[in-house]
Amino acid sequence: MNRRKFLHFSALTAPLLTATRSFASGFEAANRPIVISTWDSGMPVNAAAWKVLSAKGSALDAVEAGARHMEDRIDCCVGLGGYPDRDGIVTLDSCIMDHQSNCGAVAGIEKIKHPVSVARKVMEKTPHVILVGAGAQQFAVENGFPLESGELSESAKKAYAEWLKKSEYKPVINIENKKQNGPFAPQFFDDGTLNHDTMGLVAMDMNNDLSGAVTTSGMAFKIHGRVGDSPIIGAGLFVDNEVGAATSSGLGEEVIRICGTHLVVEFMRQGYSPELACKKACERIVKRNLEKAKTLQVGFLALNKKGQYGAYAIQKGFVFSVKSEKENQIHQSKYLV
Ligand code: SD4
Numbered sequence: 001m002n003r004r005k006f007l008h009f010s011a012l013t014a015p016l017l018t019a020t021r022s023f024a025s026g027f028e029a030a031n032r033p034i035v036i037s038t039w040d041s042g043m044p045v046n047a048a049a050w051k052v053l054s055a056k057g058s059a060l061d062a063v064e065a066g067a068r069h070m071e072d073r074i075d076c077c078v079g080l081g082g083y084p085d086r087d088g089i090v091t092l093d094s095c096i097m098d099h100q101s102n103c104g105a106v107a108g109i110e111k112i113k114h115p116v117s118v119a120r121k122v123m124e125k126t127p128h129v130i131l132v133g134a135g136a137q138q139f140a141v142e143n144g145f146p147l148e149s150g151e152l153s154e155s156a157k158k159a160y161a162e163w164l165k166k167s168e169y170k171p172v173i174n175i176e177n178k179k180q181n182g183p184f185a186p187q188f189f190d191d192g193t194l195n196h197d198t199m200g201l202v203a204m205d206m207n208n209d210l211s212g213a214v215t216t217s218g219m220a221f222k223i224h225g226r227v228g229d230s231p232i233i234g235a236g237l238f239v240d241n242e243v244g245a246a247t248s249s250g251l252g253e254e255v256i257r258i259c260g261t262h263l264v265v266e267f268m269r270q271g272y273s274p275e276l277a278c279k280k281a282c283e284r285i286v287k288r289n290l291e292k293a294k295t296l297q298v299g300f301l302a303l304n305k306k307g308q309y310g311a312y313a314i315q316k317g318f319v320f321s322v323k324s325e326k327e328n329q330i331h332q333s334k335y336l337v
Contacts (some may be wrong), residue, residue, distance in 0.1 A: 031307025037201035042321030059211035067116035081153035082217025099209035200247030228252025234262035250298030274302035275310025
């Protein structure tokens, strides 16, 4: 075939090949339903979400159920049992997003047990996306959420008392790697408790629809009023039902600076796998300041429309949990530094 004939042949067959490719992928069985969540504490969270998904429930209901499960537990980093800010007050951040880009969030909310459900109410009952602080609490109470006592959990009291001894403003973010040092380094708390960190989860249901949720008490011993990435749509969570969904954990300020999860989803839109998309977002943070990046942790976790998932972190130690028909396990994330 000469060049001219080849070009002619290509012009005729290219649309056919493209059509065949999309036809084939259209019929490729997606790995669904599926739920993936940050950290090993995601295993019981996934189980709670799976109850909904396996009964043909929506991804939205599933991620809310998963996040609520975590908020019910006493954990360093999620819910009212979480570690307080530097004034000794627990403030919670949460958001939720569905397959139609509806989203809701609360930031810095106090004394409310299930911020994720308040976030959902913000999404469904108001024309707004984020409510903060006293206003968020007032809205929660108006919508029937009980006001809790605000007393610290025993573990939080202990950790706070320990922190007060030095009162150094060195907010701890991740705790999976004892050897790291530095202001924003991953480290264990003095009482040796394992930190399971912010809960972010994304799911795809039987209808191929995606949703996600995040819930956290944020960075331990933060300045009162500080808001991290977790309740910020496009930072701690992003869902685009045509492409995929992503969530993050780690030093929120770094995630906000690059609109982290939105970036991950945009990389997936460009054709990158979930893992590579997460890797490229981590690289964006590292590129900005390598020396700083060596002292901090950020991890991204993503799911695409085929039910493929992947994660990447700046440092070693980020793990995530996956539940589908095929598996129920914890995975180690790859890392950059
Ligand atoms: C924050 N991203 O408040 C949250 C905390 C977290 O690992 O995920 N820590 O910045």
